[in-house]
Each structure stands twice: as structure tokens, then as C-alpha cells.
Amino acid sequence: MRYTKDHKQQTRQRIIATAGRRLKQDGIDGSGVATLMKDAGLTNGTLYAYFSSKDHLVATAVADQMRAQHEGIVAQAAPGRAGLEQIIRWYFTPDQRDNVADGCPNAALLDEIARSTDPTRQAYTDGALVLIDGFAARLAPHDPPSARLKALSLLGMMAGTLQLSRALTDRQLADQLLEQGIRNALALIDAGQHN
Amino acid sequence: MRYTKDHKQQTRQRIIATAGRRLKQDGIDGSGVATLMKDAGLTNGTLYAYFSSKDHLVATAVADQMRAQHEGIVAQAAPGRAGLEQIIRWYFTPDQRDNVADGCPNAALLDEIARSTDPTRQAYTDGALVLIDGFAARLAPHDPPSARLKALSLLGMMAGTLQLSRALTDRQLADQLLEQGIRNALALIDAGQHN
DNA sequence: TGTACATCAGTGAACGCGCGTTCACTGATGTAC
DNA sequence: TGTACATCAGTGAACGCGCGTTCACTGATGTAC
Numbered sequence: 001m002r003y004t005k006d007h008k009q010q011t012r013q014r015i016i017a018t019a020g021r022r023l024k025q026d027g028i029d030g031s032g033v034a035t036l037m038k039d040a041g042l043t044n045g046t047l048y049a050y051f052s053s054k055d056h057l058v059a060t061a062v063a064d065q066m067r068a069q070h071e072g073i074v075a076q077a078a079p080g081r082a083g084l085e086q087i088i089r090w091y092f093t094p095d096q097r098d099n100v101a102d103g104c105p106n107a108a109l110l111d112e113i114a115r116s117t118d119p120t121r122q123a124y125t126d127g128a129l130v131l132i133d134g135f136a137a138r139l140a141p142h143d144p145p146s147a148r149l150k151a152l153s154l155l156g157m158m159a160g161t162l163q164l165s166r167a168l169t170d171r172q173l174a175d176q177l178l179e180q181g182i183r184n185a186l187a188l189i190d191a192g193q194h195n
Numbered sequence: 196m197r198y199t200k201d202h203k204q205q206t207r208q209r210i211i212a213t214a215g216r217r218l219k220q221d222g223i224d225g226s227g228v229a230t231l232m233k234d235a236g237l238t239n240g241t242l243y244a245y246f247s248s249k250d251h252l253v254a255t256a257v258a259d260q261m262r263a264q265h266e267g268i269v270a271q272a273a274p275g276r277a278g279l280e281q282i283i284r285w286y287f288t289p290d291q292r293d294n295v296a297d298g299c300p301n302a303a304l305l306d307e308i309a310r311s312t313d314p315t316r317q318a319y320t321d322g323a324l325v326l327i328d329g330f331a332a333r334l335a336p337h338d339p340p341s342a343r344l345k346a347l348s349l350l351g352m353m354a355g356t357l358q359l360s361r362a363l364t365d366r367q368l369a370d371q372l373l374e375q376g377i378r379n380a381l382a383l384i385d386a387g388q389h390n
Numbered sequence: 391t392g393t394a395c396a397t398c399a400g401t402g403a404a405c406g407c408g409c410g411t412t413c414a415c416t417g418a419t420g421t422a423c
Numbered sequence: 424t425g426t427a428c429a430t431c432a433g434t435g436a437a438c439g440c441g442c443g444t445t446c447a448c449t450g451a452t453g454t455a456c
Contacts, residue, residue, distance in 0.1 A: 008399070027310055029224030033443055043401055045445080054443060106359075111306050114361035115222055125364045152368070153356060153375040160355015161348060164301075166309035169320045173347070180348040187386060188379060203432070228410055238434055240412080249410060 012050050015040045019061040020068070021101040024108035028058055028116065059120040062113065065105035066127020074134035081189065084138045088185045091158055092178040097165050106159035107166070131155060139189060154188055157181075207245050210235045214256040215263070216296040219303035223253055223311065254315040257308065260300035261322020269329035276384065279333045283380045286353055287373040292360050301354035302361070326350060334384060349383055352376075 018039040022031045033054050034044040051057040073090070077083035090096060096103050106128070113124045135151035136144040161181040168174040213234040217226045228249050229239040246252040268285070272278035285291060291298050301323075308319045330346035331339040356376040363369040 110358040121364045149375045156356035156359035157352040161351035163305040164351035169316050180344045
């Protein structure tokens with residue numbers, strides 16, 4: 001080969017990473033192809049040398065964001081309940097709320113993903129299942145599958161609470177909501193098996 | 196006046212109501228002015244006889260959706276815990292999940308609202324405060340203000356869980372999540388004051 | 391070592407289209423006398 | 424009662440613009456000999 005495969009691979013990764021940030025910040029419909037490519041230091045036409053369509057890039061970026069969330073946050077956390085508490089306390093910090101581009105893809109994109117095409121929804125679902133396996137392993141170390149639903153509901157609860165904190169114009173109330181979110185999430189993980 | 200004020204008022208209300216449905220179904224960025232007006236049986240240009248911009252219509256429609264949610268669902272519910280359980284059980288039905296246009300504006304639009312202009316975020320915040328007052332009155336009939344935060348977090352948790360159920364491609368898992376949502380929401384409202 | 395050539399990542403103008411907004415206009419309505 | 428007129432809700436073409444996508448092209452790179 002004339003060029004190293006490496007270079008094109010790296011560019012592809014850069015496009016996916018910067019697109020993930022832009023999509024979270026401006027939304028899927030709110031991010032144009034020209035902007036997405038400019039973020040990666042490229043021009044609009046280049047997209048189609050890497051992806052068959054904007055939709056394909058979106059699905060890939062969503063998958064990558066979910067993977068990054070898992071590898072960077074969940075997999076890094078301590079095992080057991082301590083790790084979950086760590087994740088929860090980080091999740092509900094004002095920093096994570098205010099920095100949408102670096103933040104949780106679930107909170108930033110969930111309702112737009114629900115309206116998206118099947119490939120994007122599938123990419124999201126696959127990513128969510130990996131994420132919640134990390135939760136479940138810490139919820140029930142000796143029987144993770146038994147905690148899958150609880151883990152899934154924890155994810156939904158966390159994302160919704162963060163979205164709401166972002167939407168409110170009353171900053172003080174929004175901050176108090178984050179603290180309440182921590183309390184609720186901890187109560188949820190500490191609730192008995194019958195819950 | 197040559198025309199009855201009534202007629203124009205009715206048309207305005209019709210625009211707001213159909214726009215609310217369209218916005219929830221296709222998103223804010225996903226709903227064009229021509230479509231929004233066509234839904235009300237009018238042409239694109241008419242919008243500006245009623246609103247100063249699309250943004251103004253969006254903010255008005257969001258306010259109306261929140262008001263409708265309050266008047267149609269929350270205010271109708273029985274007083275006390277029984278009413279809350281009623282709301283929660285309705286909220287997490289597959290019907291409410293699958294019928295986005297008739298459903299909850301929080302679940303349909305929360306992350307787009309968080310990205311919206313101030314007037315829209317303000318309209319949303321005002322509506323959310325009314326909604327959670329209805330929750331709080333049922334959570335703590337003798338001291339509603341003490342339950343405001345819990346009510347707010349309940350709203351976030353409900354919306355996020357519904358969004359997640361909508362986004363998943365695995366329908367069986369999505370349905371199980373709704374059931375888990377009911378259990379979590381009931382556990383939250385039954386938790387002691389220390390939560 | 392130098393030169394001709396094949397490769398291919400990336401460019402950027404152009405396509406048709408829908409966006410939000412403006413505005414000259416139509417035509418049904420109610421009023422004036 | 425009939426007619427001229429003022430009002431105004433609603434129309435729909437047109438504005439400039441950005442959208443997603445296509446494609447002829449550029450130019451830097453590594454290869455062949």
C-alpha cells in the first residue's frame with residue numbers, strides 16, 4: 001500500500017471523536033456535515049470517504065461515545081458498591097452537567113436517539129447493554145444478570161435527572177436536584193432484591 | 196371589531212396544540228415551519244400573524260404542553276399517595292411510551308429544551324414547577340414545599356426512564372424497564388423524609 | 391540517484407432541496423348609510 | 424334593503440441560506456526501474 005493504513009485509521013478515529021462531542025453539544029439535527037468535518041480539520045466532502053452517510057457517522061459516533069463512557073468511567077471504577085457510588089457522585093457534579101461536550105451521551109442525546117433510524121438506535125442499545133453490565137457487576141458481584149434491570153433503570157434515572165438539571169433556568173434548584181439525584185441513586189442501589 | 200376575537204384566539208390555540216404534538220413527535224429541529232402550520236390547516240406565512248418567530252411558537256407550545264400535562268394528568272389524579280401511584284402507573288404503560296405525540300413533553304423534548312434559547316427554557320421551567328407542585332402536594336399533603344426536590348427528582352427519573360425505554364431496540368427489555376420504573380418510582384415516593 | 395508514474399486522502403464547487411422569514415396580495419366579513 | 428367600503432385572517436411566491444450528497448480535481452506520497 002502507498003499510504004500507511006494507520007493514517008487513515010487515525011483520521012477516522014479523529015472524525016468519530018470530534019463528531020461525538022459536536023453531536024452532544026448541538027444535537028443530531030443541530031449538527032451539519034460541514035461543521036462535523038470542520039471540527040476534525042477537514043472539509044465537507046471528505047465525510048463520504050469514511051462513511052456512507054451522515055446517519056452512518058452518527059451511529060458510529062454514538063457507539064464510540066457509549067464505548068468511551070464504559071471504558072473511561074465505568075470500567076475504571078472500583079469493583080462493588082464503592083465503584084458505583086464513585087460513578088454516581090461524579091455523574092451528578094455541576095462540572096459534568098455543565099460540560100455537555102465531554103459529558104454523558106445518554107443525557108445529551110437520549111430523546112433524539114429514540115427518534116433516530118434503526119442503525120443508530122441499535123448502536124445505542126448495544127452500547128447501553130455494555131454499560132449496564134458494568135453497573136450490574138457492581139450491584140450484584142455474585143450474580144450480575146439478576147441486576148440487569150435495576151442497572152438499566154439506574155441509567156435512565158441518571159440521564160433524565162441530568163437532563164432536567166440542564167434544562168432548568170433556576171441554577172440553584174438545578175444544583176439541589178443534582179444532590180437529590182445522588183441520594184436517590186444511592187437509595188436505589190442499596191434497595192433490597194425485592195426492589 | 197370586524198371579526199370576533201374568538202376566531203383568531205381559537206386558531207391560535209389550534210396552532211399551539213398541533214405544534215405541541217408535532218414537536219414531540221419530530222423534535223424541535225426536526226419540525227419545519229411549513230409542517231407545523233400545515234398541521235393546523237394553514238400555510239407557512241400565517242405563523243408570523245400569530246408569533247414573532249418559530250422560537251416564540253416553540254416556547255408557547257412547550258408552555259402549553261406542560262400546562263396540559265398538569266391539568267389533564269396531575270390535577271385530575273386523586274389526592275395523596277393514591278393519586279401519585281395512579282400517575283406513575285399510567286406514565287409507564289407501553290401505550291404512553293409508544294404514543295409520543297400524545298405523551299409526556301418532558302420525555303419527548305428534555306434534551307432539546309436544555310439546548311434551547313432562554314425563553315423556551317424559561318417556559319419549560321415554569322411549567323415544570325407547576326407540575327412538581329402537584330406531585331409535592333400528594334407526596335406531603337401537610338407540607339408540600341418540603342417535598343419539592345423529591346418531586347422534581349421524580350419527574351427527571353420518570354422522563355429519563357421513558358426515553359430510555361423508547362430508545363432501546365429490544366422491545367422486551369424496554370417493557371421490563373417500564374415495570375422496573377414503576378417499582379423504582381413507588382419506592383422513591385414511599386421512602387422516608389431522610390431521603 | 392533521478393525520474394516517471396500510480397495511488398489516494400482530501401478539496402471545494404455544485405446539485406436539488408427545505409429551512410425561517412417577508413410581504414404584496416386575495417377574498418370573505420361586517421359596517422355605514 | 425342594497426351597495427360601497429374598511430378590515431384583516433390567511434395565501435403563497437420569493438428571499439438568502441445551510442442542508443446532505445456528488446464528483447472532477449489536486450497534490451503529496453511512495454514505488455519502479
